[in-house]
Amino acid sequence: MMIPKLHRLSCIKELEQAQAFIVKAGFYNHIPIITKLIAFSSLSPLGSLPHACALFQETSMDDSFICNTMIRAYSNTVFPLKALLIYNRMQRMDVDSDHFTYNFVLRACARAIKCTEMDDQCFGHHIISRKGSEIHARILKLGFDQDHHVQNSLLLVYSGSGLVGFARLIFNEMTVKTAVSWNIMMSAYNRVHDYKSADVLLESMPQTNAVSWNTLLARYIRLNNLVAARKVFEEMPERDVVSWNSIISGYVNVKDYKGALDLFHSMKQWNIRATEVTFISILGACAELGALEIGKKIHDSLKEKHYRIEGYLGNAIVDMYAKCGELGLALEVFNEMEMKPVSCWNAMIMGLAVHGHCERALEMFDSMKAEDGDHKPNRITFIALLIACSHKGLLAEGRHFFSLMVTKYKIMPDLKHYGCMIDLLSRWGFLEEAYVMIKTCPFSSCSVLWRTLLGGCRLHRHVELGEESFRKLAELEPGKDGDYVLLSNIYAEEERWDDVERLRKEMINYGVCKKAGSSHNSRRHGEEEKGLRWTLKSWALFSKFLIYNFQSVRGAQPTAFVTNCFFMGFSCFPLEPNTNIAFVCQNHMEMNPICPKSVKLSLA
DNA sequence: CTAGGGTTAG
Numbered sequence: 001m002m003i004p005k006l007h008r009l010s011c012i013k014e015l016e017q018a019q020a021f022i023v024k025a026g027f028y029n030h031i032p033i034i035t036k037l038i039a040f041s042s043l044s045p046l047g048s049l050p051h052a053c054a055l056f057q058e059t060s061m062d063d064s065f066i067c068n069t070m071i072r073a074y075s076n077t078v079f080p081l082k083a084l085l086i087y088n089r090m091q092r093m094d095v096d097s098d099h100f101t102y103n104f105v106l107r108a109c110a111r112a113i114k115c116t117e118m119d120d121q122c123f124g125h126h127i128i129s130r131k132g133s134e135i136h137a138r139i140l141k142l143g144f145d146q147d148h149h150v151q152n153s154l155l156l157v158y159s160g161s162g163l164v165g166f167a168r169l170i171f172n173e174m175t176v177k178t179a180v181s182w183n184i185m186m187s188a189y190n191r192v193h194d195y196k197s198a199d200v201l202l203e204s205m206p207q208t209n210a211v212s213w214n215t216l217l218a219r220y221i222r223l224n225n226l227v228a229a230r231k232v233f234e235e236m237p238e239r240d241v242v243s244w245n246s247i248i249s250g251y252v253n254v255k256d257y258k259g260a261l262d263l264f265h266s267m268k269q270w271n272i273r274a275t276e277v278t279f280i281s282i283l284g285a286c287a288e289l290g291a292l293e294i295g296k297k298i299h300d301s302l303k304e305k306h307y308r309i310e311g312y313l314g315n316a317i318v319d320m321y322a323k324c325g326e327l328g329l330a331l332e333v334f335n336e337m338e339m340k341p342v343s344c345w346n347a348m349i350m351g352l353a354v355h356g357h358c359e360r361a362l363e364m365f366d367s368m369k370a371e372d373g374d375h376k377p378n379r380i381t382f383i384a385l386l387i388a389c390s391h392k393g394l395l396a397e398g399r400h401f402f403s404l405m406v407t408k409y410k411i412m413p414d415l416k417h418y419g420c421m422i423d424l425l426s427r428w429g430f431l432e433e434a435y436v437m438i439k440t441c442p443f444s445s446c447s448v449l450w451r452t453l454l455g456g457c458r459l460h461r462h463v464e465l466g467e468e469s470f471r472k473l474a475e476l477e478p479g480k481d482g483d484y485v486l487l488s489n490i491y492a493e494e495e496r497w498d499d500v501e502r503l504r505k506e507m508i509n510y511g512v513c514k515k516a517g518s519s520h521n522s523r524r525h526g527e528e529e530k531g532l533r534w535t536l537k538s539w540a541l542f543s544k545f546l547i548y549n550f551q552s553v554r555g556a557q558p559t560a561f562v563t564n565c566f567f568m569g570f571s572c573f574p575l576e577p578n579t580n581i582a583f584v585c586q587n588h589m590e591m592n593p594i595c596p597k598s599v600k601l602s603l604a
Numbered sequence: 605c606t607a608g609g610g611t612t613a614g
Contacts, residue, residue, distance in 0.1 A: 072605075103605060118611080149606055156607080183607045214608040221609090245609040280610045315611050322612095343612045350612070380612055387614055416613060423614060452614090 009040055011306040012048050034059060035066055042073030045276065046306050049073055050338040062093055068100045075108035078311045078341040080115060083108035084131065099147040102139050106132065106153035113160040129161035148176040152184060159188030183211045190219045210238040214246060221250040241275050249281045257285035261294070276313050283316040287323040295320040299333075310337055315344045322351025340371075346380045353388035361388035362397065379411050386420035393428045415443050422449050426456020431465050447477040454486050458493075466490045479510055 009015050019037060027033050034055065042052035056070050067090050074083035087105040090097055109132040116124035136154060139145050145154075151174050158167035167188045174181060182205045189198035198219070202212060213236035220229035233239070233247045244267050251260035264282050267274065274282075279298055286295035299317055302309065309317060314337040321330035334340070334348050345368045352361035365385055368377065382405045389398035402421055405411045413421075418441050425434035434456060438449045450472045457466035470487045473480065484507045491499040 068605090078611080100605065107606085152606055178606080180607045187608070209607095211608045216608095218608060240608090242609045247609095249609065275609085277610045284611075312610055319612065341611075346612045348612095354614075378612090383613055390614070420614065 009044075009046070011046050012041070012051065012308070015040060015047065015051070031059075031063060031066075035063070035069065038066055039069050042069060046308060048308055048338070049077065049310065061089065062095050064090075064096045064098060064101065067095055068098070068104060071101065071108060072104040075104050075111055077339075078115070078315075078343075079339065080108040080111040084112065084128075087135075097142070099144045099150050102135065102144050103147075103149045103153050105135060106150070106157050109135065110153070110156040110160045113157070125161075129157075129163075132157040132161065146175075148174065148178065148181070152178070152180050155181060155184045155188065159184060159191060162192055164188050164192050164194065179205075179207060179209050179211070182206075183209075183215055186212065187215045187218070190215065190222075195219070208237075210236075210240045210243065213237065214240075214242050217243060217246050221246055221253065224250075224254055226250055226254055226256075241272055241278070244272055245275065245277045245281065248278065252281050252285050252288075255288070257289045257291075260285045261289075261291075276307070280312050280316040283320045287316075287320040290324050292321075292324040292326060295324065296329075309333060310339060311341065315341060315347060318344055319347040319351070322347055322355075325355055327351055327355060327357065342376065342378055342381065346378070346384055349381065350384040350387070353384050353391065356391060358388040358392040358394065361385065362394075377405075377409060379405075379414065379417070382411065382413075383416050383420060386417065386424060390420055390424040390427060393424075395424065395428060395430070398424045413441075415446055415448070418443050418446075419448055419452060422452045423456075426453045427459065429456075429460050431456055431460060431462050435465055435468075445476060447473055447480075450476065451480075451483065451486075454483060458486050458490050461490065461493055463490055463494060481507070 009018065015037065022028055022030075022033055022037070038052050038055050041047035041055065042049050052070065052073060056066060059066060061067065067086055071083045071086050074080060074086065083105060087097075087101070087108075089095075090101070109128055112128045113125055113132075116128060136157075139150060139154070144150050151170060154170050155167050158164070158170065167185060171177070171181060171185045182201065186198050186201045186205075189195070189201065202208070202216065205212065213232065217229055217232045217236070220226075220232060229247060229250050233243060236243065244263070248260050248263050248267075251257070251263060260282065264274070264278070267278070279302065283295055283298060286292070286298070295317075299320075302313070302317075307313065314333060318330050318334050318337075321327070321333065330348060330351055334344065337344065345364065349361045349364045349368075352358070352364060361384065365377070365381070368381075382401055385401045386398055388394070389401065398421065402413065402417070405413065405417070418437070422434050422438060425431070425437065431453065434453050438444050438453060441449075443449060450469045454466055454469040454473065457463075457469060466487055470483060473483045484503055488500050488503045491497075491503065
């Protein structure tokens with residue numbers, strides 16, 4: 001019989017075969033063997049953490065080496081808290097801990113802090129920081145504080161908590177400072193924006209390596225300063241995958257998705273092998289561009305390489321499919337994921353919501369609650385749910401979710417939540433209620449809310465509230481072309497032509513320029529429209545578009561349409577040459593498949 | 605065994 005070589009497994013299937021063999025041969029209680037199985041399943045990108053977890057639970061869970069392996073595995077996932085749970089169990093069960101344990105558990109803390117930061121949970125952030133200090137105390141008690149790996153991890157935790165002072169104290173007292181220590185210390189200063197100290201450190205380092213330069217690169221990327229980042233990237237003495245990943249994520253951050261894809265291609269030419277992180281960034285770019293083909297190709301190649309589609313990676317794929325409108329494929333990947341982070345549920349709910357499957361989005365929320373585990377809904381979950389309600393006019397459900405998030409989940413609604421709520425109310429005709437809500441909420445001076453209400457007033461022909469919202473907008477953020485158009489539409493529908501004319505004159509007097517465009521184009525195609533100018537062709541397209549629109553909005557009042565033309569016609573011509581209408585028109589006319597969320601013109 | 609790069613928002 002073939003004896004499987006545990007150190008040379010190439011996928012989870014082979015692992016299962018090996019495992020069957022081991023059981024059959026009666027070695028299932030053999031600690032070194034089971035350790036190898038767990039190590040492979042949990043640490044290899046081809047393994048499966050849930051599988052490791054199942055194996056782990058079948059042991060007596062009292063072996064330090066195995067516990068360490070599990071902690072290490074979890075410390076690098078979307079569920080770093082699970083590592084802390086295993087650590088707590090170890091303490092409870094009196095399992096011996098060693099310097100490895102502390103190294104890994106501290107790294108889990110550092111990551112957990114990072115995760116809570118992403119989620120804006122200052123509460124959780126605080127608690128985990130305290131857990132870090134608790135572990136530190138234990139380290140001192142047991143005398144592991146002289147181990148330089150443990151010291152480095154302590155630096156990580158304190159730098160994550162923003163306690164640079166503490167980090168520096170540990171750093172100063174370290175007898176062995178490796179390049180790792182210097183780099184962590186430097187990124188700690190970067191994190192609290194103390195760039196001077198970071199630079200001093202970089203200058204005085206005994207030797208720099210790729211990581212040092214990557215740390216500097218990450219600083220500029222976090223500041224969205226792509227020019228400086230690019231300069232560092234080009235001039236750094238050594239470059240590795242992480243440098244590439246950083247610069248790619250920089251392009252994604254500033255929404256230059258094409259730039260990111262170009263870099264991804266030139267990376268191949270330099271013979272740099274893409275990593276999971278590369279794919280995550282690139283999949284994000286595909287999602288925003290609606291570039292389904294590229295995204296699918298990446299997914300296929302990952303499957304071919306037997307990558308485990310979990311955590312961040314699974315999330316990115318689900319989100320890519322959902323944004324591209326391939327909800328079936330998204331669901332398929334989603335269902336195959338064994339450990340779903342909240343973000344993944346959110347991506348799925350959001351995908352269903354924006355593509356009109358609102359009831360299914362709400363059902364998803366129910367199954368999210370039903371599934372045992374620790375995925376609690378967060379602020380984004382509720383944004384997604386409210387969007388779903390808004391699309392279908394589910395008033396009662398919307399109100400229910402809005403109060404549920406406060407009472408049950410203790411999430412304070414932010415501007416976005418109010419935005420969704422106002423959208424829901426005013427879109428479905430509850431204008432007075434929306435008005436009261438804006439007036440009484442903490443964001444009553446935010447123009448977006450008033451603009452949403454104004455849109456609702458136009459839809460439901462409510463002149464008084466429309467005028468009131470417009471007055472508010474003129475006060476808060478004067479000179480917005482779209483606001484004039486909306487109010488003028490309201491007047492036009494009531495055939496109040498004098499008011500329309502008055503508004504148009506006012507607009508010209510204030511020098512407000514009508515910028516036609518979609519709700520997405522400026523964000524989505526930041527670079528692309530720059531080269532486009534107003535040519536005869538674009539005007540031709542534009543007028544074709546107007547006619548097309550006129551014909552397609554059969555139910556709408558022609559008067560409103562006529563006013564739009566009127567507005568556009570008079571105030572569009574003197575626009576600067578770089579306007580993006582041409583691009584929008586082309587997009588709309590050709591129903592460009594690259595654009596998943598359909599481009600809506602404000603005049604439609 | 606270590607640092608640097610990564611997710612969701614009308």
